[in-house]
Amino acid sequence: MIALKPDFCDITLPENYEYGMEDYSSAKAKWCSGCGGHTILNSVQKLCQEEQLAPEKTVFVSGIGCSSRFPHYMKTYGFHGLHGRAFPVACGVKFRRPDLNVFVITGDGDCCSIGAGHWVHAIRYNMKMVVLLFDNSIYGLTKKQTSPTSPLGTRSNTHPTGSVLPPISPVQATLGLPNVSFVAQTVDWKAAHLHATIRKAYEHPGLAFVRIVQRCPVWMRDDYEPTVKDPEAITLMHHENGIALDEKGMKKFRKVIEHDPSDIVKARENAELIKDSTPIGLFYQNHAASRYDQYGAHNLGISTEDRIDAINELMDRYVI
Amino acid sequence: MANPTDSAVSSVKSDPKPKQVKEAIVEIVSDSGEGAQKCGQSLGAISAKMGNGVWTVEIIPAEIQPPARSKAGASGIRVRMGSGPITNMGDQANLVVALNEQVLYGRIDQKAFKPGTYLLIEKKWADNPSEDIRNDYRKSIRKFKQLGYLIHEIPMEEECLKIVNDARKGKNMWVLGLLCHIYDRDLEIASEQIRYVFRKKDQQVIQNNLDLLQAGYDWATRNLDIHYSIPPNPREGDHVVMNGNEALSLGVMAAGIEVCSMYPITPATSATHAMAETMESAGGIIHQAEDEIAAIGFAIGASYAGKTAVTITSGPGIALKTEFIGLAVMAEIPLVIVDVQRGGPSTGLPTKVEQGDLLSVLYGAAGDAPKIVIAPATIEECFHYVILARKLAESFRSPVFVLTDANLATGVQPFPRPVIKPDWFAPPLDQSPWKEGLKPYDWDHATGLSKRPIPGQKGGMYTLTGLAHDEDSHVAYDPAINQRAAESRSRKLAALLKTLKKPVVHGDEEGDLLLIGWGSTKGAIEEAVDRARDMGASISSLHLHFLSPLEPGIKEILKKFKKVKTVEINYSDTVGDPLITKENRRYAQLAWYLRAHTLVDIDCFSNVFGQPISPYRILKMLEEEFDMKFTEDI
Numbered sequence: 001m002i003a004l005k006p007d008f009c010d011i012t013l014p015e016n017y018e019y020g021m022e023d024y025s026s027a028k029a030k031w032c033s034g035c036g037g038h039t040i041l042n043s044v045q046k047l048c049q050e051e052q053l054a055p056e057k058t059v060f061v062s063g064i065g066c067s068s069r070f071p072h073y074m075k076t077y078g079f080h081g082l083h084g085r086a087f088p089v090a091c092g093v094k095f096r097r098p099d100l101n102v103f104v105i106t107g108d109g110d111c112c113s114i115g116a117g118h119w120v121h122a123i124r125y126n127m128k129m130v131v132l133l134f135d136n137s138i139y140g141l142t143k144k145q146t147s148p149t150s151p152l153g154t155r156s157n158t159h160p161t162g163s164v165l166p167p168i169s170p171v172q173a174t175l176g177l178p179n180v181s182f183v184a185q186t187v188d189w190k191a192a193h194l195h196a197t198i199r200k201a202y203e204h205p206g207l208a209f210v211r212i213v214q215r216c217p218v219w220m221r222d223d224y225e226p227t228v229k230d231p232e233a234i235t236l237m238h239h240e241n242g243i244a245l246d247e248k249g250m251k252k253f254r255k256v257i258e259h260d261p262s263d264i265v266k267a268r269e270n271a272e273l274i275k276d277s278t279p280i281g282l283f284y285q286n287h288a289a290s291r292y293d294q295y296g297a298h299n300l301g302i303s304t305e306d307r308i309d310a311i312n313e314l315m316d317r318y319v320i
Numbered sequence: 321m322a323n324p325t326d327s328a329v330s331s332v333k334s335d336p337k338p339k340q341v342k343e344a345i346v347e348i349v350s351d352s353g354e355g356a357q358k359c360g361q362s363l364g365a366i367s368a369k370m371g372n373g374v375w376t377v378e379i380i381p382a383e384i385q386p387p388a389r390s391k392a393g394a395s396g397i398r399v400r401m402g403s404g405p406i407t408n409m410g411d412q413a414n415l416v417v418a419l420n421e422q423v424l425y426g427r428i429d430q431k432a433f434k435p436g437t438y439l440l441i442e443k444k445w446a447d448n449p450s451e452d453i454r455n456d457y458r459k460s461i462r463k464f465k466q467l468g469y470l471i472h473e474i475p476m477e478e479e480c481l482k483i484v485n486d487a488r489k490g491k492n493m494w495v496l497g498l499l500c501h502i503y504d505r506d507l508e509i510a511s512e513q514i515r516y517v518f519r520k521k522d523q524q525v526i527q528n529n530l531d532l533l534q535a536g537y538d539w540a541t542r543n544l545d546i547h548y549s550i551p552p553n554p555r556e557g558d559h560v561v562m563n564g565n566e567a568l569s570l571g572v573m574a575a576g577i578e579v580c581s582m583y584p585i586t587p588a589t590s591a592t593h594a595m596a597e598t599m600e601s602a603g604g605i606i607h608q609a610e611d612e613i614a615a616i617g618f619a620i621g622a623s624y625a626g627k628t629a630v631t632i633t634s635g636p637g638i639a640l641k642t643e644f645i646g647l648a649v650m651a652e653i654p655l656v657i658v659d660v661q662r663g664g665p666s667t668g669l670p671t672k673v674e675q676g677d678l679l680s681v682l683y684g685a686a687g688d689a690p691k692i693v694i695a696p697a698t699i700e701e702c703f704h705y706v707i708l709a710r711k712l713a714e715s716f717r718s719p720v721f722v723l724t725d726a727n728l729a730t731g732v733q734p735f736p737r738p739v740i741k742p743d744w745f746a747p748p749l750d751q752s753p754w755k756e757g758l759k760p761y762d763w764d765h766a767t768g769l770s771k772r773p774i775p776g777q778k779g780g781m782y783t784l785t786g787l788a789h790d791e792d793s794h795v796a797y798d799p800a801i802n803q804r805a806a807e808s809r810s811r812k813l814a815a816l817l818k819t820l821k822k823p824v825v826h827g828d829e830e831g832d833l834l835l836i837g838w839g840s841t842k843g844a845i846e847e848a849v850d851r852a853r854d855m856g857a858s859i860s861s862l863h864l865h866f867l868s869p870l871e872p873g874i875k876e877i878l879k880k881f882k883k884v885k886t887v888e889i890n891y892s893d894t895v896g897d898p899l900i901t902k903e904n905r906r907y908a909q910l911a912w913y914l915r916a917h918t919l920v921d922i923d924c925f926s927n928v929f930g931q932p933i934s935p936y937r938i939l940k941m942l943e944e945e946f947d948m949k950f951t952e953d954i
Contacts, residue, residue: 026783027794054778055781056775056776056777056778056779056780056781057775057776059625059775060783061621071783072783072785072794072795074783075781076781077773077775077780077781077782077783078781078782078783078784079621079624079783079784080783080784080785080786080787081617081620081647081784081785081786082617082643082644082647082786085613085614085617085643085644087614087617088609088610088613088614088615088616088617088618088621089617089618089620089621089624090621091618091621092579092581092617092618092619092620092621092622092623092624092625092629093621093622093624093625093775094621094625095579095605095607095618095621095622095627096578096579096605096622096625096627097625097626097627097775097776099776100625100775100776117610117611117614118610118613118614118617120610121609121610121614295605296605296607298600299600299601299603299604299605302601302603304742304745306601306603307573307576307601307602307603307745308740308742309601310573310598310601310602310603311570311573311574311598311602311740312740313598314570314573314595314597314598314602315560315570315737315738315740318560318561318562318566318737319558319559319560319737320365320368320369320559320560320561320734
């Protein structure tokens with residue numbers, strides 16, 4: 001098992017910080033031992049602490065599945081709702097509450113299968129929120145059924161002789177959507193890269209979509225182990241506007257390519273690389289995409305008198 | 321009359337005094353897109369402004385443009401005008417204007433009018449280049465005459481072409497002029513109405529339509545001897561006239577609801593159209609979601625974050641939203657859900673009337689999902705019930721259903737102008753620190769009620785979940801916790817029930833027969849009851865507005881009647897039909913529900929004709945019950 005070292009990244013805290021790690025940590029996570037969820041949880045809690053996010057102003061919205069237990073392990077506000085429906089709920093939360101930090105926690109079945117329709121539109125809405133797709137390529141909680149991202153031929157309880165359909169690439173699909181503004185990919189076992197990616201996503205002024213390739217040691221060990229062990233199996237996309245890694249962090253990657261995240265055509269090409277060597281880093285970022293949450297909040301604070309005047313004006317049109 | 325210096329129309333009244341009647345029912349039927357509805361709505365508005373009671377109901381085909389001149393493709397409107405208040409669409413029309421003769425067949429089949437009725441039919445088809453059309457027209461006119469209708473063939477198009485180049489754009493206002501003469505409508509008010517209807521058009525369009533109105537009026541004056549007056553009863557105070565969906569939309573804004581999250585569906589969506597221009601100035605936003613599920617999910621998210629929300633839909637939308645409705649019950653999220661019912665199941669009758677969703681709304685979710693369900697019975701109540709629903713949702717931390725239907729959605733009726741009150745609005749977002757130690761589901765033992773934390777409230781952090789949970793909102797599969805949580809959610813309804821008053825019986829409090837209704841049928845039921853009572857029947861009616869919880873004291877009321885029968889627009893088996901017995905009969909929805917609730921052997925009268933129920937139909941049923949004669953035969 002690959003464990004997360006406690007000093008996996010540098011944490012710079014303000015001098016008189018208010019919130020410690022304990023302020024974000026609730027129940028002990030009930031994921032399996034070796035599950036990638038643990039490292040992601042740890043990384044997110046550290047981000048909250050680094051950014052000193054007020055727990056009462058932070059909302060984690062999830063769907064259903066292994067990943068979606070996540071909000072229960074935070075000590076912020078949380079919404080553990082329905083399978084596939086984290087996006088509409090999160091968008092509803094953010095629409096009239098620009099003051100809240102919203103995170104969406106979803107899985108491959110949740111986002112790319114039962115909730116795929118919402119995924120498409122959430123990208124288009126581009127509300128400021130961080131979306132973490134925990135992609136372990138399998139339905140874990142219901143005990144090993146083929147997921148929309150299971151590699152072709154994956155043996156599962158629904159396809160004992162191997163899955164018969166090619167998988168969806170969440171990154172490729174997202175890069176094809178209108179108004180997409182941030183798409184990144186990372187893996188749960190490269191802790192520094194994972195954290196730098198989540199941080200970059202948090203700083204993005206719009207919807208930041210992060211696919212995290214996640215280990216499921218119970219059902220999919222054969223699937224991810226070669227990638228974890230083979231240094232050639234990951235390609236780091238590097239750029240000064242991409243995911244920041246220090247020299248030490250960079251040295252951990254054998255294959256490195258330069259990629260400008262403002263170039264969506266190149267981003268889509270890189271997404272194709274997935275077949276040979278998993279590209280990680282920032283595929284695409286656009287700071288200027290239009291944001292539906294700004295539209296949603298544009299008339300906040302209108303006075304009661306003005307509201308009544310507007311209703312009366314409409315009512316008067318019906319007066320006889 | 322109009323100011324002569326104005327270019328408005330003026331009356332040339334030279335015909336004899338009109339015959340005074342207490343009420344009249346007019347239908348205007350045509351192919352889709354010929355403006356019949358605008359004509360009827362205008363006639364309704366003019367009559368309401370004159371002080372008449374009015375009810376209008378649209379006759380809508382399911383398609384936007386069904387084939388022209390099809391027998392079943394009638395599009396149009398019915399307008400019922402009276403001296404006193406009018407509460408329903410009434411029985412048979414007294415006069416029909418038809419822009420082609422074919423669309424009359426469907427209406428005759430539906431018994432919308434009876435022999436002896438005036439049929440004012442566009443004459444142009446008699447000279448159509450197509451021989452088939454000419455023959456159909458002549459044959460139809462002969463047939464209608466044989467059936468005993470009073471036919472007037474009217475050169476509508478020919479007359480309109482004297483004023484405009486395209487008669488299709490304007491015939492409706494010429495017809496309005498014709499009807500204004502027939503029913504002695506005030507032409508100054510009619511001119512004002514035209515200016516209002518075309519307020520966004522240029523001056524030339526307004527003038528053309530005023531000219532058409534005048535021309536139609538003058539033509540009737542010269543050529544028709546059909547002339548009635550319907551003396552109005554003066555009203556006190558300001559009144560408004562609108563349809564039920566417009567009333568809902570104003571109710572949403574007057575309730576201070578900030579998020580209206582919807583997905584287009586007939587016949588609910590026009591409620592959103594009605595608020596589209598004003599919602600943002602009224603402090604809210606309409607969100608058109610990607611689908612029905614997302615629409616409620618978005619509303620739930622907004623509500624969880626402390627922003628009041630409504631989702632408006634119809635039966636198929638409710639079916640899609642069901643899982644989220646269960647979540648809102650389970651996690652106790654305040655939410656207003658408006659269901660403008662239509663014919664079902666499945667896509668069913670999208671534009672037609674049915675009260676088919678009562679049981680699915682009550683019991684549709686997985687497991688036990690108690691929620692509040694209320695049903696307005698009038699256009700005015702469509703407005704006030706949204707405000708009530710918003711308050712109930714927050715007070716009881718629960719989803720609240722407002723059940724209307726296609727009849728209320730498109731029915732137009734005047735009512736006293738509501739004066740918007742600031743206390744109808746949702747209270748401001750509570751961001752005060754959460755009381756230390758108070759749990760997010762601190763269920764009161766007696767009422768099941770608890771206070772909810774809202775994101776932003778320091779110290780209130782919790783994770784809402786649709787899983788079984790304890791008072792801390794922690795996932796809990798413990799048997800006792802699940803039992804207690806279910807009891808608490810159910811007890812909220814009992815707590816609400818404590819605040820409700822016993823419903824009032826229409827008519828005597830005891831007798832031979834009690835009719836029970838809910839929703840849009842109130843006007844028709846009470847009118848039928850009044851007419852039967854006038855003719856000596858021992859009959860009363862009861863109309864329910866709270867369906868969950870049911871209003872208190874119903875069983876005591878029922879016990880004072882020899883027989884009880886619901887009147888509903890949904891399906892029930894008829895005893896005596898093939899295979900149907902009293903034992904296996906499937907009852908109408910309220911009847912099922914009340915039978916279970918009261919253990920009284922309640923009968924039902926219902927159908928799924930897709931039409932509003934008329935007093936006539938109810939009276940026909942009562943004739944069998946009482947072995948008396950209440951109606952004329954058709």
